[in-house]
Amino acid sequence: DAGVTQSPTHLIKTRGQHVTLRCSPISGHKSVSWYQQVLGQGPQFIFQYYEKEERGRGNFPDRFSARQFPNYSSELNVNALLLGDSALYLCASTSRTGTNTEAFFGQGTRLTVV
Amino acid sequence: TQLLEQSPQFLSIQEGENLTVYCNSSSVFSSLQWYRQEPGEGPVLLVTVVTGGEVKKLKRLTFQFGDARKDSSLHITAAQPGDTGLYLCADGSGNTGKLIFGQGTTLQVKP
Numbered sequence: 001d002a003g004v005t006q007s008p009t010h011l012i013k014t015r016g017q018h019v020t021l022r023c024s025p026i027s028g029h030k031s032v033s034w035y036q037q038v039l040g041q042g043p044q045f046i047f048q049y050y051e052k053e054e055r056g057r058g059n060f061p062d063r064f065s066a067r068q069f070p071n072y073s074s075e076l077n078v079n080a081l082l083l084g085d086s087a088l089y090l091c092a093s094t095s096r097t098g099t100n101t102e103a104f105f106g107q108g109t110r111l112t113v114v
Numbered sequence: 115t116q117l118l119e120q121s122p123q124f125l126s127i128q129e130g131e132n133l134t135v136y137c138n139s140s141s142v143f144s145s146l147q148w149y150r151q152e153p154g155e156g157p158v159l160l161v162t163v164v165t166g167g168e169v170k171k172l173k174r175l176t177f178q179f180g181d182a183r184k185d186s187s188l189h190i191t192a193a194q195p196g197d198t199g200l201y202l203c204a205d206g207s208g209n210t211g212k213l214i215f216g217q218g219t220t221l222q223v224k225p
Contacts, residue, residue, distance in 0.1 A: 042217045
C-alpha cells in the first residue's frame, strides 16, 4: 500500500501569489491533517479534515484554507503569500484509537517564498 | 494551551555513545508520542506511551513516561550514524485529532 503522498515536493513562489498543495492519504484513511514546519521547529497544526468536514483549525490567518474531496484527498491553499510562509508543509493521515491520535506523514512540500 | 519543551535542542555525539533526550509538558498528557524525522522527510512515529511509569523498548531505544504523565524521556544506547535526525515528542490526546509537537531535539551521530 502506498503511504501518504504529497505534491509537489518543492515549490518556489513570489510574495503575493497563491499556492495549492495536494495530499493523498493512506488508502482507507478518512482523516487528513496539515502542518507547517519552519526550519528548526516542530510541526504546527493548521487544519484537520474528516469525511470532508473541517474538524480542527490551528492559529493561522484566513489566508490559509483547505478542503477534502470525496476520495479523501486534500488540498491546502495559501493566498497572498508572505516571506514567512516559507516552510515545509506536511500532510498526515490520522487515525484515532480511544483518546489517542496517531499520524502518518508524507514527505512534505518545501515551499519557498521569494 | 499545552506547551511541550524538549531538551537539549542540539546534540552531537560520537558513534557508540549513549544519550537521553527529554520532553516536558506544562500539563498532563493522556498519551505521548515520539517521532523521528530525517532531512527531507516527514516525521515517522516511533512509539506511543499512555500509562504513567510505562517503559517501552524499540531495539536500542528506550522510552519512559513519567509517573505523573507530564514528562517523558528517550534513551538511545550505543548510538549509530543512522540514528541522526530530529526527535520530536507530541501530545495526541486532543479531541480534534490535533497533535501538539515540541520543538524537537536535533541529534547528530558522527562515525
